[in-house]
Each structure stands twice: as structure tokens, then as C-alpha cells.
Amino acid sequence: MPDDDHGVADRRGVLYPARLPTFHRIAAPVDLAALVRWFWIPEWRLEHGRISRQQLLPFPASNLVVGPDGVNLAGPTTSSSHRDLVGSGWAVGMLLRPAAVPTLVRDPSRLRDREVPFHAPELSAAVTAAMATPDGSAGRELAAAACAAWCAARLPPPDEEALLANAMEDLIAGDRDIVRVDQLAERLGSTVRAVQRLSQRHVGLPPLTTIRRYRLQEAAQRLREDPSVAIAQVAADLGYADQAHLSSDFRRVLGLAPRAYRRDAEADPRG
Incomplete structure (x- = not known):
């Protein structure tokens, strides 16, 4: 399975890693390391009628996730879950450090086992444009850079x-x-x-x-x-x-x- 983890190949949160679609992780820039652990980017293109079920372990962290339909904030999970992938698609996620969470949500316990829409149209537009880049590798790097720029502009330094x-x-x-x-x-x-x-x-x-x-x-x-x-x-x-x-x-x-x-x-x- 293609994978350019950029040195962040920790997959403890995935029950069956071999079932992942093409999956990439890109480390956050050093100046954002206290706020974002890494950017993760799955991409998939499945034959018509095929479903790829991704089974995940509960993970005690929040993620900000950009997809073709917008941005969601996903809270910590307490039980195993799954996502069914169909057709073709992508997502660009940010695994948040605890330091970043209160800036985005007042009470993260209200997001336990949930994800909610997050208003960030400029982030959505920048990442969507990056992922449309014909060169997939360059597009992923541009998407991660867009996420990093958004975080740098909107997340205060940790106290x-x-x-x-x-x-x-x-x-x-x-x-x-x-x-x-x-x-x-x-x-x-x-x-x-x-x-x-x-x-x-x-x-x-x-x-x-x-x-x-x-x-x-x-x-x-x-x-x-x-x-x-x-x-x-x-x-x-x-x-x-x-x-x-x-x-x-x-x-x-x-x-x-x-x-x-x-x-x-x-x-x-x-x-």
C-alpha cells in the first residue's frame, strides 16, 4: 500500500492497517508541533459497487477534518467505529494536540463520539484547491501547507x-x-x-x-x-x-x- 508517512508511521488507532486506502501522514511544522501532531490524508478510488470499510480504535484526541463537502471538528472517541468508503474521494485531517482544543471548542466532552460542522470556508477552499493539483504528491504538500497556514493564523501560542x-x-x-x-x-x-x-x-x-x-x-x-x-x-x-x-x-x-x-x-x- 503506498504510504509516505514522513516519519510519523504510528498506526495504533487503526484496527486493520492493511485495509486502509492510500494513506499519507505529514508531520506538522516545528512551530506548530505544540498544536498539531500531524496532517493525515487518505485518498481512495474504488470500483463501482465496492465498499471499503475502515475500522478504527477509539482515539482520545480531536481532529479537524477537511473534505470535499466542508470542514468538520471530530471529538475524542470512546468505542470502536467504522467508515464505509465508496467511489472516489479524499480527506485532509489535522490530529490536534490538547493545547489546540480549547481554542476550537469550549467543552470538548460535548463532542465525545461526535463530529460537527466547523465554519472555516477559507480553509476548505484552500485545501480543496490544493487537492485538485494534478501532481498528487505536490497537492498533498500544498494541502498540508494550507492547513498549517490556517492554524498559524488562528490558533494562539499555547500557554x-x-x-x-x-x-x-x-x-x-x-x-x-x-x-x-x-x-x-x-x-x-x-x-x-x-x-x-x-x-x-x-x-x-x-x-x-x-x-x-x-x-x-x-x-x-x-x-x-x-x-x-x-x-x-x-x-x-x-x-x-x-x-x-x-x-x-x-x-x-x-x-x-x-x-x-x-x-x-x-x-x-x-x-
């Missing part, structure tokens, strides 16, 4: 609280030993209550939910990419009390057991 929210996300995503909110608060030099407020304002989910979603993403990635690792070992490595707790989390959020997910991922003819 101290916003940077702390980013640090919270980085700790959760990068340190698998963090499995409780009190551990997170201690690492941030804060209190549990303060971390809860920070997460509410900048993520829209309780911090424990965010922790568990990242661990579940890591579990799915390991089960998919390393057929030799035991499920019990994955559970232990990611802070679950035992294999049964990991299996329960998998079933509740994804609707299938770890063993069934691993079997499906291995058997996928597009893998």
Missing part, C-alpha cells in the same frame, strides 16, 4: 496550562507504566483533581479513560504485529491485572476477544 496538557498526553502515550491517574498526577507534579480538570478542558475525556484507550491501542498493535507474543504477556506489560482484564476491555470496547482479533488480523487477505 502554560496548554503545554501541561500536552505533557499529560505525551506521558500517557509514551510511558506504558502509567496505568492510574495518581501516577500521572505525580509525574506532572500536580494533583489528581487538577489532572482531571486539565483533561476535561483539553481532551474531553476523564484521564483514566485516556490512559486505558492508549493501552488498548498498544495491546492491539502488539497482538497484530507480533504473533509470537502471548496475550498474557501483553496484558502484564501494559499494566492489566491479568489476561482476563485485557480480554474484558477488548470485548467491551472492540466487540471481540484478543484471540479473535489476532486471528482476523493474520487472516486478512489485504494484510
Whole structure:
């Protein structure tokens, strides 16, 4: 599958990466790195009558997404979801850092498992024009540049609280030993209550939910990419009390057991 990730090939949020359409990720410019993690651009051209179902893990972050029909703001998700692609199309998304979220939505918890129209006609026009460029690679670069210019003009530099929210996300995503909110608060030099407020304002989910979603993403990635690792070992490595707790989390959020997910991922003819 063609893919020019530009050094950002993290796919923990995708259940079956082999089923993706042509997919590109472009890192945000250094001066926007505190506000946008990366730009993501799927493109597809399917035969008439064919449907490509994209299944996604819950992801504790918000995205600003530009498509041919306009701009949407998508909030954090708490359960697995899917999108059915038909015909031909594209999207240009911005995976937002927590620091950027309060500028775009007062209460991100109201966007939990939802996406709403976002009024940004100039962004929509610039990205649509870029994606119409005959040279696909150049068009994607122009689209990412248009998104970056829009963000630079409209998102203020992060203040101290916003940077702390980013640090919270980085700790959760990068340190698998963090499995409780009190551990997170201690690492941030804060209190549990303060971390809860920070997460509410900048993520829209309780911090424990965010922790568990990242661990579940890591579990799915390991089960998919390393057929030799035991499920019990994955559970232990990611802070679950035992294999049964990991299996329960998998079933509740994804609707299938770890063993069934691993079997499906291995058997996928597009893998």
C-alpha cells in the first residue's frame, strides 16, 4: 500500500492497517508541533459497487477534518467505529494536540463520539484547491501547507496550562507504566483533581479513560504485529491485572476477544 508517512508511521488507532486506502501522514511544522501532531490524508478510488470499510480504535484526541463537502471538528472517541468508503474521494485531517482544543471548542466532552460542522470556508477552499493539483504528491504538500497556514493564523501560542496538557498526553502515550491517574498526577507534579480538570478542558475525556484507550491501542498493535507474543504477556506489560482484564476491555470496547482479533488480523487477505 503506498504510504509516505514522513516519519510519523504510528498506526495504533487503526484496527486493520492493511485495509486502509492510500494513506499519507505529514508531520506538522516545528512551530506548530505544540498544536498539531500531524496532517493525515487518505485518498481512495474504488470500483463501482465496492465498499471499503475502515475500522478504527477509539482515539482520545480531536481532529479537524477537511473534505470535499466542508470542514468538520471530530471529538475524542470512546468505542470502536467504522467508515464505509465508496467511489472516489479524499480527506485532509489535522490530529490536534490538547493545547489546540480549547481554542476550537469550549467543552470538548460535548463532542465525545461526535463530529460537527466547523465554519472555516477559507480553509476548505484552500485545501480543496490544493487537492485538485494534478501532481498528487505536490497537492498533498500544498494541502498540508494550507492547513498549517490556517492554524498559524488562528490558533494562539499555547500557554502554560496548554503545554501541561500536552505533557499529560505525551506521558500517557509514551510511558506504558502509567496505568492510574495518581501516577500521572505525580509525574506532572500536580494533583489528581487538577489532572482531571486539565483533561476535561483539553481532551474531553476523564484521564483514566485516556490512559486505558492508549493501552488498548498498544495491546492491539502488539497482538497484530507480533504473533509470537502471548496475550498474557501483553496484558502484564501494559499494566492489566491479568489476561482476563485485557480480554474484558477488548470485548467491551472492540466487540471481540484478543484471540479473535489476532486471528482476523493474520487472516486478512489485504494484510
